[in-house]
Amino acid sequence: xxxxxxxxxxxxxxxxxxxxxxxxxxxxxxxxxxxYRQFPKQSLMLMATSNEGSKATYEQGVEKDKFLINxxxxxxxxxxxTSAHPEDSSFYICSARDGGKGWTEAFFGxxxxxxxx
Amino acid sequence: xxxxxxxxxxxxxxxxETVTLSxxxxxxxxxxxxxxxxxxxxxxxxxxxxxxxYKQQNATENRFSVNFQKAAKSFSLKISDSQLGDAAxxxxxxxxxxxxxxxxxxxxxxxxxxx
Numbered sequence: 511x512x513x514x515x516x517x518x519x520x521x522x523x524x525x526x527x528x529x530x531x532x533x534x535x536x537x538x539x540x541x542x543x544x545x546y547r548q549f550p551k552q553s554l555m556l557m558a559t560s561n562e563g564s565k566a567t568y569e570q571g572v573e574k575d576k577f578l579i580n581x582x583x584x585x586x587x588x589x590x591x592t593s594a595h596p597e598d599s600s601f602y603i604c605s606a607r608d609g610g611k612g613w614t615e616a617f618f619g620x621x622x623x624x625x626x627x
Numbered sequence: 628x629x630x631x632x633x634x635x636x637x638x639x640x641x642x643x644e645t646v647t648l649s650x651x652x653x654x655x656x657x658x659x660x661x662x663x664x665x666x667x668x669x670x671x672x673x674x675x676x677x678x679x680x681y682k683q684q685n686a687t688e689n690r691f692s693v694n695f696q697k698a699a700k701s702f703s704l705k706i707s708d709s710q711l712g713d714a715a716x717x718x719x720x721x722x723x724x725x726x727x728x729x730x731x732x733x734x735x736x737x738x739x740x741x742x
Contacts, residue, residue: 548670551735551737552734554718554730555732556731559729601670605730615677616674618671618672
C-alpha cells in the first residue's frame with residue numbers, strides 16, 4: 511500500500527512554544543490530507559481537512575489560530591501547534607488519500623506524540 | 628450527523644478461536660463506505676477491511692470477514708483463527724460516498740488474544 515510518513519514521531523516542547531508536525535505522502539500525490547487527534551485509549555477525532563493550495567477546513571471546536579495547517583504541495587502538509595500548553599499534549603495522526611485510486615482508501619502516518627511540559 | 632458506536636470496550640479471544648466485534652452506525656445516507664481499522668501498540672492505523680453499502684455481499688479478507696446488515700445499520704467484524712498478532716485496538720469507521728475522505732470513527736474495541 512501507499513506510504514505516509516509523519517515526522518517527528520515524538521516531540522517534547524515547553525509551554526508557550528510552537529511545534530511543527532510534518533505529513534508526507536511518499537509515493538503518491540495527495541490533494542487532501544486529514545489531521546486527527548487521539549487522546550489515550552480514545553478514538554480519533556478529526557481536527558481539520560487540509561487541501562493543497564487552499565485553506566484548511568476545520569472541524570467545529572478546533573481553534574484555527576492555534577492549529578495552523580499548511581498544505582503547500584501535493585506531498586506535504588504541516589500542522590503547527592502554536593503557543594502550546596499542557597492540554598495540547600496528545601497523539602496527532604495524519605492521513606492522506608491517493609487521488610489516483612478508484613476508491614477512497616486513506617493511508618495513515620505513524621502518528622506524533624506531543625508532550626508539552 | 629453520522630455516528631459510529633462500538634459497544635464493546637474490550638474483548639478477549641483464545642488463540643486459534645473466533646471472535647466477533649460489534650459496530651452500529653447511524654446515517655441518513657444511502658451510499659457510503661464502512662471500514663474496520665486496526666491500531667496495534669505501534670499506533671499505526673492499518674486498514675483491515677472495507678464494505679461498500681451498495682454491495683449486499685459481505686466483504687472478506689483472509690481471516691477477516693464482516694456481517695453487514697444495512698437495514699439494521701450493523702457492521703460486525705469476525706476474526707477467525709485468531710493470532711497473537713491480532714491483538715490491537717479495532718476501530719469501526721464510516722465515510723459517506725463523495726464526501727472526500729472524512730472518516731467518522733467509533734470509540735474502539737481493545738482485542739486481547741490469549742494463549
